[in-house]
Amino acid sequence: MERPGGRTARVRRAVMVATEDVIVEHGPAGIDLGDVARRAGVGRATVYRRWRTASGLIADLLADMAERSEPRARTGRLETDLLANARLVQRTLNSRRQGPIFRAVIAASTTDPECARALHDFYRTRLRTWAPCVVEAIDRGEAPPGTDPVAVITAVSAPLYYRLLLSDQRLDRRAVEQAVAVTLAGVRAGAFVVEC
């Protein structure tokens, strides 16, 4: 059993930061376990034993990010909850550190199945964390019964990722507000209602 903040946790934190540094500098293809160990000030044997491969490091980095990601909003209104979610995506993807990490990991996932699994898990966790915003909106009568919570949260993020990956347009305030307005219109029109 390990105490939080114990040695194992400290080693993991140092290795995660070093992995991020390497991805930002060289991309995920540039991850070398010996290099990560050196930067983290940790024995090579520890890194090889615990993470095995570059994909193992990326997978654990995404798990770490999911654990440390911000809690969902609880503003009491669907529109402002969705806006908080969109702004979190915007902040993350525009961040000089996290933006390149996400682009790199998304790219690596197109060819590396272990990395893809970790990425899908990350987004599943993120979507499930925010889904209760929609469940509560249904309870408050802001969304029709049968609205699919995960689909609603996905719809807010999707145009922001489209911009990041397929265009040279900035993730600006207008993009964020439009993503929320369109999703909200879809909710009200029943476009997210799942038929049984």
Place this chain on the structure above:
Amino acid sequence: MERPGGRTARVRRAVMVATEDVIVEHGPAGIDLGDVARRAGVGRATVYRRWRTASGLIADLLADMAERSEPRARTGRLETDLLANARLVQRTLNSRRQGPIFRAVIAASTTDPECARALHDFYRTRLRTWAPCVVEAIDRGEAPPGTDPVAVITAVSAPLYYRLLLSDQRLDRRAVEQAVAVTLAGVRAGAFVVEC
């Protein structure tokens, strides 16, 4: 001046098919100009002179795909036009040949600026090709004046690309219909109206 179907056009076609084959088999990082020349039955010097680098081949492949992509729908109704667009995206991304090519090129674009420029041009062309569907809908009174045509077409594609790149979910009929229904609700609610 070159006739369509002339020798230069035939060479380009052969080189484009060979480039696609290599990407499907090895990914864009596996593109070797000599290998492409051999598969295309074209002299190495021709390929090096005309396309210079692997990124040059990818850029021309995207330009070729943009030129050869299907014309926009003209069904006379916004909903069915958007559905035709969503189905074209679905068909392309689910295709055993084009799906891997797009994933690979999107991945390569995260690190290669020339490839990114070609990808952004490709999507700009695609969006502009379909934008008149929305312009006509405004003229018919199906969409409010000031609706941003490119933003509407983007909104239909975005959730489909999100599925492809960030989830392990299939691009099925429900995803296509939901993307259209949500976008259409956004149009009707004025969520795509650009303020001057």
